[in-house]
Amino acid sequence: MRTPPPPEVVAAFGGDAPVPLQGGQGETWLAGTVVLKPAWFAAESRWRASILAALPETGGFGVARPVRAASGDWLHSGWEAWRHVPGRTDPTRWDEAVAAGGAFHEAIAGTARPDFLDERDNRWTRADRASWDLAHTEAEPLTARLLAARRPVSARPQLVHGDLLGNLVYAPGSPPTVIDWAPYWRPASWAAAVTVVDALCWHGAGGSLVERWSAMEEWTQMLLRAMLFRMLTDAELERGSWRPHPAYAPVAALLLARADP
Missing domain, CATH: 3.90.1200 (Aminoglycoside 3'-phosphotransferase; Chain: A, domain 2)
Known part of the structure:
Protein backbone atom coordinates (compact mmCIF):
# COMPACT_ATOMS: atom_id res chain seq x y z
CA MET A 1 0.00 0.00 0.00
CA ARG A 2 1.21 3.48 -0.83
CA THR A 3 2.05 5.66 2.14
CA PRO A 4 1.01 9.29 1.55
CA PRO A 5 3.07 12.21 2.79
CA PRO A 6 2.15 13.23 6.35
CA PRO A 7 -0.15 16.25 6.70
CA GLU A 8 2.67 18.36 8.15
CA VAL A 9 4.78 17.67 5.04
CA VAL A 10 1.92 18.65 2.75
CA ALA A 11 1.40 21.84 4.75
CA ALA A 12 5.12 22.66 4.74
CA PHE A 13 5.11 22.75 0.94
CA GLY A 14 1.76 24.52 0.62
CA GLY A 15 -0.03 21.52 -0.85
CA ASP A 16 -3.61 20.27 -0.81
CA ALA A 17 -4.94 16.77 -0.09
CA PRO A 18 -2.52 14.36 -1.78
CA VAL A 19 -3.57 11.85 -4.44
CA PRO A 20 -1.23 9.19 -5.88
CA LEU A 21 0.41 9.76 -9.25
CA GLN A 22 1.35 7.07 -11.73
CA GLY A 23 5.07 6.43 -12.05
CA GLY A 24 7.67 7.55 -9.58
CA GLN A 25 8.04 3.94 -8.38
CA GLY A 26 4.66 4.28 -6.68
CA GLU A 27 5.88 6.90 -4.24
CA THR A 28 4.86 10.17 -5.91
CA TRP A 29 1.86 12.27 -4.87
CA LEU A 30 0.05 15.24 -6.37
CA ALA A 31 -0.98 17.72 -3.68
CA GLY A 32 -2.71 20.58 -5.45
CA THR A 33 -0.09 22.32 -7.57
CA VAL A 34 2.90 20.51 -6.08
CA VAL A 35 4.26 17.00 -6.57
CA LEU A 36 5.65 15.35 -3.43
CA LYS A 37 8.08 12.44 -3.36
CA PRO A 38 10.44 10.91 -0.80
CA ALA A 39 13.99 12.28 -0.88
CA TRP A 40 15.99 9.09 -0.52
CA PHE A 41 19.39 10.76 -0.86
CA ALA A 42 19.32 14.22 0.72
CA ALA A 43 22.57 15.45 -0.83
CA GLU A 44 21.36 14.63 -4.32
CA SER A 45 17.89 16.05 -3.74
CA ARG A 46 19.17 19.39 -2.44
CA TRP A 47 21.77 19.64 -5.21
CA ARG A 48 19.25 18.85 -7.96
CA ALA A 49 16.80 21.41 -6.62
CA SER A 50 19.44 24.13 -6.45
CA ILE A 51 20.54 23.50 -10.04
CA LEU A 52 17.07 23.33 -11.55
CA ALA A 53 15.76 26.32 -9.59
CA ALA A 54 18.29 28.53 -11.36
CA LEU A 55 18.55 26.87 -14.78
CA PRO A 56 17.42 29.10 -17.67
CA GLU A 57 15.12 27.38 -20.12
CA THR A 58 15.54 27.52 -23.89
CA GLY A 59 13.13 26.89 -26.72
CA GLY A 60 14.21 23.25 -26.74
CA PHE A 61 13.15 22.15 -23.26
CA GLY A 62 11.52 23.13 -20.00
CA VAL A 63 12.11 21.88 -16.47
CA ALA A 64 9.91 21.17 -13.48
CA ARG A 65 10.87 23.69 -10.79
CA PRO A 66 11.50 22.73 -7.16
CA VAL A 67 9.40 24.11 -4.32
CA ARG A 68 10.90 25.21 -1.01
CA ALA A 69 9.36 24.18 2.29
CA ALA A 70 8.15 26.87 4.69
CA SER A 71 11.52 26.60 6.45
CA GLY A 72 13.32 27.67 3.27
CA ASP A 73 14.92 24.24 2.83
CA TRP A 74 14.39 22.11 -0.25
CA LEU A 75 13.47 19.15 2.01
CA HIS A 76 11.07 18.60 4.89
CA SER A 77 10.99 15.43 7.00
CA GLY A 78 12.52 13.39 4.20
CA TRP A 79 10.28 14.70 1.39
CA GLU A 80 10.90 17.00 -1.57
CA ALA A 81 8.44 18.97 -3.70
CA TRP A 82 8.22 20.07 -7.32
CA ARG A 83 5.83 22.30 -9.18
CA HIS A 84 3.30 20.18 -11.06
CA VAL A 85 3.73 20.28 -14.84
CA PRO A 86 0.50 19.90 -16.86
CA GLY A 87 0.61 17.49 -19.78
CA ARG A 88 1.52 13.85 -20.21
CA THR A 89 4.51 11.65 -20.79
CA ASP A 90 4.78 9.79 -24.11
CA PRO A 91 7.66 7.33 -24.55
CA THR A 92 6.86 6.91 -28.25
CA ARG A 93 8.07 10.45 -29.08
Missing part, protein backbone atom coordinates in the same frame (compact mmCIF):
# COMPACT_ATOMS: atom_id res chain seq x y z
CA TRP A 94 11.60 9.14 -29.48
CA ASP A 95 13.16 11.81 -31.68
CA GLU A 96 11.67 14.64 -29.64
CA ALA A 97 13.10 13.06 -26.51
CA VAL A 98 16.60 12.83 -27.98
CA ALA A 99 16.40 16.43 -29.21
CA ALA A 100 15.07 17.77 -25.90
CA GLY A 101 17.74 15.83 -24.06
CA GLY A 102 20.38 17.41 -26.27
CA ALA A 103 19.10 20.89 -25.46
CA PHE A 104 18.96 20.12 -21.74
CA HIS A 105 22.46 18.67 -21.71
CA GLU A 106 23.83 21.67 -23.57
CA ALA A 107 22.31 23.93 -20.93
CA ILE A 108 23.90 22.03 -18.01
CA ALA A 109 27.20 21.21 -19.74
CA GLY A 110 29.21 23.62 -17.61
CA THR A 111 27.91 22.35 -14.27
CA ALA A 112 30.60 20.86 -12.04
CA ARG A 113 30.53 17.20 -11.09
CA PRO A 114 28.93 16.83 -7.63
CA ASP A 115 30.71 14.76 -4.99
CA PHE A 116 27.61 12.74 -4.10
CA LEU A 117 27.94 10.77 -7.35
CA ASP A 118 30.80 8.87 -5.70
CA GLU A 119 28.57 7.94 -2.76
CA ARG A 120 25.49 6.60 -4.52
CA ASP A 121 25.15 2.83 -4.37
CA ASN A 122 22.08 1.23 -5.87
CA ARG A 123 21.36 -1.17 -8.69
CA TRP A 124 21.36 1.59 -11.29
CA THR A 125 24.68 3.08 -10.25
CA ARG A 126 26.31 -0.34 -9.94
CA ALA A 127 25.09 -1.29 -13.41
CA ASP A 128 26.30 2.01 -14.83
CA ARG A 129 29.80 1.55 -13.43
CA ALA A 130 29.99 -2.05 -14.62
CA SER A 131 28.87 -1.11 -18.14
CA TRP A 132 31.78 1.33 -18.40
CA ASP A 133 34.40 -0.85 -16.69
CA LEU A 134 36.33 -2.52 -19.52
CA ALA A 135 37.57 -5.18 -17.10
CA HIS A 136 34.06 -6.20 -16.01
CA THR A 137 32.94 -9.69 -17.04
CA GLU A 138 29.67 -11.62 -16.91
CA ALA A 139 28.94 -15.30 -17.48
CA GLU A 140 25.59 -14.77 -19.22
CA PRO A 141 26.41 -15.21 -22.97
CA LEU A 142 24.60 -12.23 -24.51
CA THR A 143 25.85 -9.87 -21.83
CA ALA A 144 29.37 -11.24 -22.29
CA ARG A 145 29.26 -10.54 -26.04
CA LEU A 146 28.17 -6.97 -25.47
CA LEU A 147 30.89 -6.45 -22.88
CA ALA A 148 33.51 -7.84 -25.24
CA ALA A 149 32.42 -5.47 -28.03
CA ARG A 150 33.27 -2.36 -26.01
CA ARG A 151 36.30 -0.27 -26.81
CA PRO A 152 37.90 2.72 -25.04
CA VAL A 153 36.19 6.04 -25.76
CA SER A 154 37.30 9.64 -25.52
CA ALA A 155 33.96 11.49 -25.43
CA ARG A 156 33.92 14.12 -22.68
CA PRO A 157 31.71 13.31 -19.69
CA GLN A 158 29.30 15.85 -18.21
CA LEU A 159 26.13 15.86 -16.17
CA VAL A 160 23.32 14.12 -18.05
CA HIS A 161 19.84 12.70 -17.46
CA GLY A 162 20.15 8.92 -17.40
CA ASP A 163 16.45 8.07 -17.79
CA LEU A 164 14.94 10.61 -20.13
CA LEU A 165 12.44 8.82 -22.39
CA GLY A 166 9.69 8.41 -19.79
CA ASN A 167 10.56 11.58 -17.92
CA LEU A 168 9.51 14.26 -20.37
CA VAL A 169 6.10 15.90 -20.13
CA TYR A 170 4.48 17.07 -23.36
CA ALA A 171 1.80 19.75 -23.56
CA PRO A 172 0.50 21.69 -26.58
CA GLY A 173 2.37 24.91 -27.16
CA SER A 174 5.24 24.06 -24.80
CA PRO A 175 8.61 22.38 -25.29
CA PRO A 176 9.12 19.00 -23.63
CA THR A 177 9.56 19.47 -19.89
CA VAL A 178 12.23 17.49 -18.04
CA ILE A 179 11.11 15.79 -14.82
CA ASP A 180 12.71 13.36 -12.36
CA TRP A 181 16.29 14.13 -13.33
CA ALA A 182 18.49 11.09 -12.69
CA PRO A 183 22.00 12.63 -12.81
CA TYR A 184 24.96 10.72 -14.20
CA TRP A 185 28.45 11.87 -15.21
CA ARG A 186 28.66 10.49 -18.75
CA PRO A 187 28.92 11.83 -22.30
CA ALA A 188 25.78 13.45 -23.66
CA SER A 189 25.74 10.90 -26.47
CA TRP A 190 25.44 8.12 -23.87
CA ALA A 191 22.28 9.69 -22.46
CA ALA A 192 20.87 9.84 -26.00
CA ALA A 193 21.83 6.19 -26.44
CA VAL A 194 19.90 5.20 -23.30
CA THR A 195 16.86 6.95 -24.75
CA VAL A 196 17.24 5.11 -28.05
CA VAL A 197 17.82 1.71 -26.40
CA ASP A 198 14.71 2.17 -24.25
CA ALA A 199 12.71 3.09 -27.35
CA LEU A 200 13.96 0.03 -29.23
CA CYS A 201 13.40 -2.44 -26.39
CA TRP A 202 10.08 -1.31 -24.98
CA HIS A 203 8.30 1.22 -27.18
CA GLY A 204 8.25 -0.09 -30.74
CA ALA A 205 11.05 1.91 -32.33
CA GLY A 206 12.84 0.41 -35.33
CA GLY A 207 16.47 0.34 -36.34
CA SER A 208 16.05 3.54 -38.35
CA LEU A 209 16.03 5.44 -35.05
CA VAL A 210 19.61 4.32 -34.46
CA GLU A 211 20.62 5.57 -37.89
CA ARG A 212 18.88 8.92 -37.55
CA TRP A 213 21.11 9.79 -34.60
CA SER A 214 24.28 8.12 -35.86
CA ALA A 215 26.18 11.43 -35.96
CA MET A 216 26.27 11.35 -32.15
CA GLU A 217 29.76 11.10 -30.69
CA GLU A 218 31.13 7.52 -30.56
CA TRP A 219 27.58 6.36 -31.17
CA THR A 220 28.01 2.60 -31.40
CA GLN A 221 30.09 2.43 -28.24
CA MET A 222 27.55 4.55 -26.39
CA LEU A 223 24.74 2.27 -27.55
CA LEU A 224 26.59 -0.80 -26.29
CA ARG A 225 27.09 0.80 -22.89
CA ALA A 226 23.47 1.94 -22.76
CA MET A 227 22.26 -1.57 -23.57
CA LEU A 228 24.50 -3.02 -20.88
CA PHE A 229 23.34 -0.40 -18.39
CA ARG A 230 19.74 -1.55 -18.77
CA MET A 231 20.57 -5.26 -18.79
CA LEU A 232 22.90 -5.13 -15.80
CA THR A 233 20.38 -3.08 -13.85
CA ASP A 234 17.92 -5.94 -14.31
CA ALA A 235 20.60 -8.47 -13.39
CA GLU A 236 21.17 -6.70 -10.07
CA LEU A 237 17.71 -7.85 -8.98
CA GLU A 238 18.23 -11.54 -9.74
CA ARG A 239 21.88 -12.35 -9.21
CA GLY A 240 22.59 -16.02 -10.00
CA SER A 241 19.31 -16.70 -11.82
CA TRP A 242 19.02 -13.75 -14.19
CA ARG A 243 18.41 -14.23 -17.90
CA PRO A 244 17.92 -11.32 -20.31
CA HIS A 245 14.36 -10.32 -21.14
CA PRO A 246 13.45 -11.51 -24.67
CA ALA A 247 13.07 -7.87 -25.75
CA TYR A 248 16.80 -7.37 -25.34
CA ALA A 249 17.95 -10.01 -27.85
CA PRO A 250 17.04 -8.32 -31.18
CA VAL A 251 18.33 -4.96 -30.01
CA ALA A 252 21.58 -6.49 -28.81
CA ALA A 253 21.96 -8.25 -32.18
CA LEU A 254 21.49 -4.92 -33.98
CA LEU A 255 24.12 -3.23 -31.84
CA LEU A 256 26.61 -6.10 -32.12
CA ALA A 257 26.26 -5.98 -35.90
CA ARG A 258 27.13 -2.28 -35.80
CA ALA A 259 30.11 -2.96 -33.58
CA ASP A 260 31.45 -5.70 -35.86
CA PRO A 261 30.17 -4.93 -39.36
